[in-house]
Structures are given as C-alpha cells and as structure tokens.
Amino acid sequence: MPVLPKPYPDEVVGSVVARACVHTGLPMRRLLQSVFESQRSSCSFLLGDNTGSLAHRAGLERSEFLFKHTMFPYAVAYMAPETQEQLASKALAPRPREDSLSSITKNVSHGVAYRRVCSKCIAENMQQYGESYWHRKHMLPGVLVCIRHGEPLLETSIELRGRSHQSSVALPHEVLDLRKSPTALPREFSLRIAAISGEALEGKSLRSHDWLSCYREQAKSKGYVLPSGDVAGTLAAHVLRNHFGQQYLAMTGCPVSNNPRNTWPTLMFRPRNENNFATPKHVLMRVFLETGPEKDEATPPVYLVPGKRLKDYAQMDAKTAAKVRAQIQQLALAQKRMTVQGLLIQAGAWAAFKHHRARFTETAALLEEFKQSDQAERQIGGRPYWRKRLPSRYGAIGAGACASQTEQIAGNEKDR
Numbered sequence: 001m002p003v004l005p006k007p008y009p010d011e012v013v014g015s016v017v018a019r020a021c022v023h024t025g026l027p028m029r030r031l032l033q034s035v036f037e038s039q040r041s042s043c044s045f046l047l048g049d050n051t052g053s054l055a056h057r058a059g060l061e062r063s064e065f066l067f068k069h070t071m072f073p074y075a076v077a078y079m080a081p082e083t084q085e086q087l088a089s090k091a092l093a094p095r096p097r098e099d100s101l102s103s104i105t106k107n108v109s110h111g112v113a114y115r116r117v118c119s120k121c122i123a124e125n126m127q128q129y130g131e132s133y134w135h136r137k138h139m140l141p142g143v144l145v146c147i148r149h150g151e152p153l154l155e156t157s158i159e160l161r162g163r164s165h166q167s168s169v170a171l172p173h174e175v176l177d178l179r180k181s182p183t184a185l186p187r188e189f190s191l192r193i194a195a196i197s198g199e200a201l202e203g204k205s206l207r208s209h210d211w212l213s214c215y216r217e218q219a220k221s222k223g224y225v226l227p228s229g230d231v232a233g234t235l236a237a238h239v240l241r242n243h244f245g246q247q248y249l250a251m252t253g254c255p256v257s258n259n260p261r262n263t264w265p266t267l268m269f270r271p272r273n274e275n276n277f278a279t280p281k282h283v284l285m286r287v288f289l290e291t292g293p294e295k296d297e298a299t300p301p302v303y304l305v306p307g308k309r310l311k312d313y314a315q316m317d318a319k320t321a322a323k324v325r326a327q328i329q330q331l332a333l334a335q336k337r338m339t340v341q342g343l344l345i346q347a348g349a350w351a352a353f354k355h356h357r358a359r360f361t362e363t364a365a366l367l368e369e370f371k372q373s374d375q376a377e378r379q380i381g382g383r384p385y386w387r388k389r390l391p392s393r394y395g396a397i398g399a400g401a402c403a404s405q406t407e408q409i410a411g412n413e414k415d416r
C-alpha cells in the first residue's frame with residue numbers, strides 16, 4: 001500500500017502525487033489505483049478530486065489537505081457562504097463523485113495555461129529538502145510574480161489542463177525549458193494581484209462581504225458617476241481594460257470584449273446583480289479600484305478601438321463551446337454518436353483547437369465530459385469500440401453527417 005510523502009508548505013496536490021511516483025518508482029496510473037483502491041487512475045493536479053484517500057495516505061486531516069494543498073479555497077473565496085459550505089462538504093465526502101468539483105475547476109485553471117515556477121523557490125527548496133515541488137501560489141490566474149520573492153514567475157511547457165497535466169511527474173528543478181510570461185504588468189499591479197490572490201488562497205475571511213456593493217461605492221468615489229447618480233459602469237470597465245491591457249486580461253481568462261455594455265466589469269457594477277463572478281475577476285476589480293486612475297477631464301470617452309484586433313481566444317472558446325454543446329444535445333436526442341474531431345469540425349474550430357488547445361479551456365472541459373458520454377463514438381475506459389459490436393451492414397450508422405470527414409482524420413490519435 002503506497003504512502004504519499006508529507007506535503008511541503010503550499011505544495012499543490014498534484015505535486016505530492018508526482019513526488020510519490022518519483023520516490024516509489026511506480027507509474028502514476030498504478031500509484032493512483034492503489035491510493036484510491038479502485039480502477040481510477042487519474043487525479044486533478046490542482047484539486048485532487050478525492051481528497052479523503054489522498055489526505056489519509058499523506059497523513060493529514062481531510063480538511064487540512066483540502067484547504068492547504070488544493071486550489072479549493074481560492075476557487076470558492078468570493079462565493080456565498082452557503083455555496084462554500086455545500087462545495088466543501090461535497091469535496092470532503094468520504095467517496096466524492098468524480099465530477100463533484102467540476103463546477104469549480106474552471107474557476108481555478110481557466111486563466112493558467114501552463115505550470116509556473118519561481119527560480120528562487122526552486123533553489124531554496126533544493127537546499128532545504130533536496131528536491132523541489134509545485135507551489136499553489138505560482139499557479140494562480142493572473143499572478144505573474146512569486147508572492148514570497150517578488151520575482152517574475154517562469155512558465156514551463158507543461159499544460160495545466162487536459163490529460164497531459166495528469167501524467168507528468170516532472171518536478172520544477174527537472175524542467176529545463178523555462179520561459180518568461182508572454183505578458184507583463186507594472187510591478188505595483190503585479191504585486192497587488194499576487195497579494196490579493198494569495199489572501200483568497202489562504203481562505204482569509206472573505207465570506208459574507210458584499211463585494212459588489214463595495215465595488216460600486218469605490219467606483220463612485222473615484223468619479224465614475226452618471227448624472228443619475230448610478231455608477232458609470234461602461235466607462236469604468238473601459239478604463240479597467242486599458243489599465244491592465246487586453247492581452248493580459250485574455251491570458252488571465254477575463255477578457256473585456258469590445259462591446260462595452262456587456263463586459264464582466266460592467267455587469268459587476270450593475271446593481272442587484274446576482275451573478276457569481278469567478279475569483280480572478282474579483283481580484284482584478286479590487287486591484288483596479290485600488291490602483292486605477294480616477295475619472296477626470298482627461299479620461300477618454302468610451303469608443304471601440306479601431307484597427308486590427310488581437311485574436312480573442314476566450315470569445316472563440318465560448319462560441320465553440322456553445323456550438324459543441326448544442327451539437328451534443330442534438331446527438332443525444334437523435335441517439336447518435338460522433339467523434340470529438342467530428343464535433344470540432346462541425347463547430348468550425350478543429351484547426352484552431354488543435355493548435356491552441358490550452359486556450360480553449362471551456363471547450364476542452366466540455367469535450368472531456370463528452371468522451372465519457374454515450375454520444376462519444378470512442379469511449380475511454382476500455383469499453384469495446386462500438387462498431388465492432390454491430391453487424392457490418394450497419395456501416396457507419398450513428399456517425400451522423402460528419403462521418404466522411406471524421407473518417408479522413410480518424411486514427412490520428414495524438415490529436416485526440
């Protein structure tokens with residue numbers, strides 16, 4: 001029976017599993033099957049999913065493991081207290097369903113494409129422990145600096161989502177291809193974003209605070225007021241967009257679209273808005289209201305930026321996910337099946353998805369769910385390929401209108 005190593009301070013759950021593999025020499029699949037005492041052989045790098053088994057093997061209390069070694073506290077930091085409690089009890093259930101935390105997965109990994117490291121933390125950890133590990137505070141959306149050292153974080157080539165992130169057992173000191181983050185922010189903003197994100201991760205008592213009312217009051221005190229006395233939300237959203245830059249906002253998973261009326265900051269300023277906003281949006285809003293400019297005569301009016309637009313991957317992702325979702329519903333109604341490629345081709349996003357998979361986070365999550373469904377033409381988990389179970393005269397029945405296209409590219413397993 002494998003025992004997991006005792007987690008280091010702020011070590012993320014996936015790192016504990018990776019070190020266990022390194023220490024025992026077991027492949028991750030075998031190690032996890034033993035830990036979970038089931039056929040289950042994967043585990044979310046950021047959330048761990050089955051906290052009970054993992055905590056037990058690491059010698060920690062379940063709640064300590066959940067709050068100190070997963071991204072759970074960050075994901076729920078700005079949710080209503082009752083929602084936080086519901087999610088925590090789901091996560092701490094003795095045998096949680098595999099998908100019980102899927103609703104918050106997006107909240108934590110949407111804006112982080114690749115695992116990140118701090119070179120000073122690696123050096124310190126090597127000196128102190130003889131090995132390095134993956135820190136939670138380096139994986140927070142929009143955080144570009146190490147909270148401890150103030151050093152810029154470096155990006156690895158290991159994706160933080162999708163299947164590859166669950167199979168890599170590399171530790172930070174073993175990763176050689178490190179690169180600077182593709183975007184930069186003024187140091188003052190970076191440090192505040194890191195600090196406020198860090199508070200959320202530590203579960204500092206953020207609950208029961210009416211954040212949205214607070215934001216409205218702060219925006220007004222900065223001069224963003226309409227003649228009616230309401231917040232000038234559209235204008236403030238526009239200034240927020242210029243304050244951080246669209247490239248950074250898109251990288252963080254919080255792009256502000258060109259339509260100023262329906263952007264997330266505008267909605268956040270709207271009175272009586274019951275929407276749940278993801279943690280990174282609260283962090284950005286708070287930092288904007290702290291560090292952003294006050295409205296004065298020099299504040300430019302809202303206008304749509306002319307010229308060539310950067311590719312808005314978040315928008316493409318949302319559109320693709322909507323199309324794919326609609327197709328899946330149609331397949332379910334018609335009791336038909338289709339391959340993942342078929343779905344992406346029909347959504348017109350096969351090439352974009354293939355080349356920029358890490359940016360299509362919502363679509364990727366949807367496709368992962370789809371693969372487990374009855375509508376997926378090939379199922380993971382060892383179920384026989386369905387066509388083999390049908391008499392040959394049925395041919396490609398069920399593959400839908402897309403059969404010929406999917407045939408052409410079927411077999412290219414690495415792109416699945």
Ligand SMILES: [Zn+2]
Nearest residue numbers: 118121146149
């Ligand atoms: Zn550091």
